[in-house]
Amino acid sequence: MILYTAALLLLHVVCALAHPASLSSRQTTCTLPSNFTPPSTSKLPNPFIFASGRSVTTKADWACRQQELSQLFQKSELGDKPAKPSSLSASLSNNILTITAREASTSISFTVTIQKPPGPGPFPAIITLGQPSIPIPPSSIATIILDNDAIAAQSDLSSRGHGLFYSLYGPSHSAGALIAWSWAVSRILDALALVAPTSAIDPLRIGVTGCSRNAKGAFVAGAFDERIALTLPQESGAGGASCWRIADSEAARGKNIQTAAQIVRENAWFSARFDGVAALGTARLPVDHHELAALVAPRGLYVMENDIEWLGPVATTGCGIVGRRVYAAVGAADAMGFSLVGGHAHCQFPEAQRGELMAFMSKYLLEGNASTAGVERSSAVVNVADWMDWVAPVLT
Numbered sequence: 001m002i003l004y005t006a007a008l009l010l011l012h013v014v015c016a017l018a019h020p021a022s023l024s025s026r027q028t029t030c031t032l033p034s035n036f037t038p039p040s041t042s043k044l045p046n047p048f049i050f051a052s053g054r055s056v057t058t059k060a061d062w063a064c065r066q067q068e069l070s071q072l073f074q075k076s077e078l079g080d081k082p083a084k085p086s087s088l089s090a091s092l093s094n095n096i097l098t099i100t101a102r103e104a105s106t107s108i109s110f111t112v113t114i115q116k117p118p119g120p121g122p123f124p125a126i127i128t129l130g131q132p133s134i135p136i137p138p139s140s141i142a143t144i145i146l147d148n149d150a151i152a153a154q155s156d157l158s159s160r161g162h163g164l165f166y167s168l169y170g171p172s173h174s175a176g177a178l179i180a181w182s183w184a185v186s187r188i189l190d191a192l193a194l195v196a197p198t199s200a201i202d203p204l205r206i207g208v209t210g211c212s213r214n215a216k217g218a219f220v221a222g223a224f225d226e227r228i229a230l231t232l233p234q235e236s237g238a239g240g241a242s243c244w245r246i247a248d249s250e251a252a253r254g255k256n257i258q259t260a261a262q263i264v265r266e267n268a269w270f271s272a273r274f275d276g277v278a279a280l281g282t283a284r285l286p287v288d289h290h291e292l293a294a295l296v297a298p299r300g301l302y303v304m305e306n307d308i309e310w311l312g313p314v315a316t317t318g319c320g321i322v323g324r325r326v327y328a329a330v331g332a333a334d335a336m337g338f339s340l341v342g343g344h345a346h347c348q349f350p351e352a353q354r355g356e357l358m359a360f361m362s363k364y365l366l367e368g369n370a371s372t373a374g375v376e377r378s379s380a381v382v383n384v385a386d387w388m389d390w391v392a393p394v395l396t
């Protein structure tokens, strides 16, 4: 409760700093009403309505609404993401960056491996959860490999509470593995800022990627740290690019697709808070995953998917198209791409996506002028009106 109150206070401060002129009128909208009960809906929730029922009409409103969405994701699906620890240090030795985080008398250390292009830099970098399975141009972009399993284990449900994150915050912390990894990605960003004078890595041009289960984590990492310039989830399926409600509808039509009810029994990716969804049904969720994209907006986001039934091609495509409508509404139409290309093995990057991927890397990491406009393709056919019963506003 103390932590929750502290988080609410922090939200007040963040919103106040972002919009000092409109402080008094906006302040309350950055926090969730304590008695908030989300309306039940089998369609994708409207991101442009505050929990209070008020419409989001301005860009300042949207900044506050993103804070609400962040809280809603943490409270309903992911568990809490702790703030930067009270003490954090970093040291770089050759290609190994060691990060030490301390809270009170407990500290943990973890290392990431940096593969740098030749030359003095500074270079952009992509943090990869596990080994990368997208092509990262070795001559222009560094790769920073995080062993995310060491931060929060993901063997099966018995992994809950295991890993360095839980050594620091306790095994019964609310965080599931996805938000625990995102905490670690944020600490890498803290560390990169500390070592920037000597590292040849530019901490303002950082991307994040991962495939499959690690792509769920990459998507969450991009959504929960505004310092990430480019988010590249590859074949994340359910829990990442897929919308829970569309997945449920596909399952009801006989598809062998991963759903919320299944995922909470498979692994420790989500908070135990999410277990209740299996009982209540996804219509009662206050969010869905078009709003995970909404948290990344207006920053670069290129969602890669496959046509594997379990990943839910219709659920990822519908979610991606609606996510792109949100990006358009906030004035960043070109910053999100959705691309589903099938006919290849899981996590095997298809050549057909190379041009799009390179354009996103060029624009958001290399400060190039490649066009990322209109990247929306899929072999799955979705009638958006089946899922979206609201009209995205044009924010003033």
Ligand code: MCU
Pocket (backbone or CB within 6 Å): 211, 212, 213, 214, 235, 236, 237, 238, 258, 266, 311
């Ligand atoms: C797509 O990611 C997961 C999927 O959610 C799981 O159900 C399955 O067990 O594993 C996939 C994966 O991570 O494959 C490498």
